Amino acid sequence: MPLAIRIVVALALPLVAALTVAGTYLGLEIIVGAAWVALAMVGVLLANPVMGIVVMVSLYLLSAYPTVLQAFGFLTVQNLLGVGFVVSLAVYVLNTRDLSFLKVPQVIVLAAIGLVFLAATSHAPDAFPLLRPSRGKVFILDKTENLTHDFVTRLAFLLFFLVFVRSRRDVRATFLAYMLALYGAVPSALVNWMQGNLVLGFRAAASFGAGGNANKLSMICLMEMACWWFWALSDPGRSRRLIAGGAIAACLPVLLATGSRSGLLGAVVLGVLIQTGPRAFRVPARYVGMGVAASVLLVTTVIPAGDWARMTHLMPTKAEDRGAASSNVMREDTIFAGLHMIKDHPWLGVGLGNFREVSRQVYNDAFYRPPHNSYLWAASEGGVFVLGLYLLLLWITWRDLQVVTRLAHRDLGVGYIAAAMRIVYLLFCFFALFADLWQSPFTYILIGQIVAMRRYVERLPEPAGVVVRVTRGRRYALAAPA
Template sequence: MVSPIAHMPARFRATRRTGAMPLAIRIVVALALPLVAALTVAGTYLGLEIIVGAAWVAFAMVGVLLANPVMGIVVMVSLYLLSAYPTLLQSLGFLTVQNLLGVGFVVSLAVYVLNTRDLSFLKVPQVAVFAVIGLLFLAATTHAPDAFPLLRPSRGKVFMLDKTADLAHDFVTRLAFLLFFLVFVRTRRDIRAAFLAYMLALYGAVPSALVNWLQGNLVLGFRAAASFGAGGNANKLSMICLMEMACWWFWALSNRGRSRRLVAAGAIAACLPVLLATGSRSGLLGAVVLGVLIQTGPRAFRVPARYVGMGVAASVLLVTTVIPAADWARMTHLMPTKAEDRGAASSNLMREDTILAGLHMIKDHPWLGVGLGNFREVSRQVYNDAFYRPPHNSYLWAASEGGVFVLGLYLLLLWITWRDLQVVTRLAHRDLEVGYIAAAIRIVYLLFCFFALFADLWQSPFTYILIGQIVAMRRYVERLPEPAGAAVRSARRSRYALAAPA
């Protein structure tokens, strides 16, 4: 008897064998069903309905992720950017959507490895660099009690200053998320879904800030801020506005549809007043960086002069009518005196003290730093900094908490990722849709590196999402065949190799 599979094309037969669930996993699933049923009965009898519900949710998530793991990636990206970690029970904080998704991803990853015997995701250079960074942070944290034997946990105005446990947990879980991203985001559809999740989830901070502004909920009485996520900080909100402007611009260019252009125009227009209302000096500098990056890029991606003029006119109109005067004064005075702007002058003073404290830490502990999460404690107890603020500078944070080797590794990580992004833009003519996503991510990535000078971003989800997106795009475009006649065009446009928008 001849098997029907024997008549299938070899490529399809291989796909069928790869996609099949291993016998061991099928046995585990078969045993898990009656086990969960038994635990349901026992849990209900003991009054642990919440635990039972969480178990069923986790079991359902595993099934969904086995069928379509990219859905889980999209959810995790959205929750990371929204900083939303809803728990099923406040006293059981570990029952978060992220943790339940993590359980599902671990099972899905096990199925993937058993099916394909593919561990290439562990050989990605960025993963190796992160692993070494983690080991150095472990050494720095282990060494910290010897370097500071009298250091004790203390409380700031609201929270405990020691963030070692929190940052260590974030580092491990986000590195695991990066591994899941690299394994399961492979196709154009996956890349598009991850990019849209990033763009739309991050954009949620803009309407939130507008609502707060209309309701009069402003920081210090004049600075706009969102109610959730990174947008709760005015400086980071300005970064989000600039990133969103870039994303919506390239999203509009990727399709000639009038409705798409109108939606993008509305989204960008909403970002402009929020950006101005943040009163962020780094936001104003970032706007200059954004303009230079777009207008010096490929001609097909540049903003037409009439749109630039409309944007400038709209900005002038907003500043003279609805933007609080204190916002514009703060944005345009980089080094104000106390007489000109007491709040901005005080902010500058605190930043200067923080930078000096960080430089002292680097000078005194250059090799291992002061330990992960110890910056504020050491600043307060050892260097007697009256403000003991966070570094607000990713480069300073890495060097002070992990040492110069950690700083060097983060710079290496950024450089490797930039090289990957250059490969994507060079090969973007193989898939123009991914090419436009790459063009947007290029702007976002460079803005991320710029704002890292003014905010603690390297330990945030932004780092892992951007790296995962860039590595996934490179692997995708490298697998695609070279289209006919593309070699000459790519040589002429070596910077991006993208055709003008249709």
């Protein structure tokens, strides 16, 4: 440990002890306890920072933290971990003099997006001098402060991810944390379904995280099906395949019970992506037939009739499905409002977090809903520059993923993760057409995972005797255990 860090620690310990006594005397035991927890986290993170990354990934996806800290908004587990990571990052930089994580293309693009959003938000009061915060049915519509905070903290999380996730073990740990934490929405939705807690009386939804929205829950189910499938093929053991089969089987009824039309389209996309991916990971025809037969059986027996009717009627009339028809009308209205914003404010947009306020107060939208389209959100709140930068971000990350796929033969233990991330990433880009995903933790977790995987496989030597197969212009070098 550098001498400067030792001096800081030596000076800090007496100060911490004095603050502990003072805090206890003033009745601030919870804050004092949180400070000690943060100090303990610093020690743990200095020893094994990937543990903190795994916890943060899980908490971001679960959107939960201990209720004892909820009365103090700043004392979230993520913030306490953030304090520990700042100290760990400082120690890392002092030890290695390595600032290469700031030169990662995705970090540079996200920083540019942040600067454009800053300009857009600063310009918004001049563009809309009469705009005032207003309340919707429950919450204040202005989300500028929340989205700004989320952008900054999640960019910091991405930096921590890029610095500390480096080895094969790290890559596998973060992938499994993503897969298992996200899967928690599936049993939650099943429990809600069995208890009769359904949205609109027939649509399944989880009790926490992104799974609380039926459309996002369908995306989660499809991503989880892909992750469990590739995980099952990563090892020849029968027990692993049985576990994965059970996990996939649980996802299927939840997917159908969401009644999500984007989920049905996403299922088609998932099938195409898997069957056009590395040959070793394609689904055999008999499994496809079993899945179709199971779906038919579920639809005819246990899936609420309203779910299937909603999924299969993309443009229903009010007589066919009043709820779905109203949803379409509101989506169309929101799209037109967003297009008007882009037309009137093409360069800087309406400002981060202002979509609903401007939609309601300026364009007199009766519904003033969120955009539910990431591409529309970026262009309307940040202008064409933000949209272009996000598209550049997606393209750079896709190029990194192609490199990972091409070099995955260097470590077959990471090969299945590369194949799974290809599916998950493309599903993410597809569902961004129907949901506000780009400002969510999904974006930063996927980017961090893909960049970390690329750096890892590029450091590995080329194994002798490996044949890279070229299929329809694509290079694949993945193999699954028999």
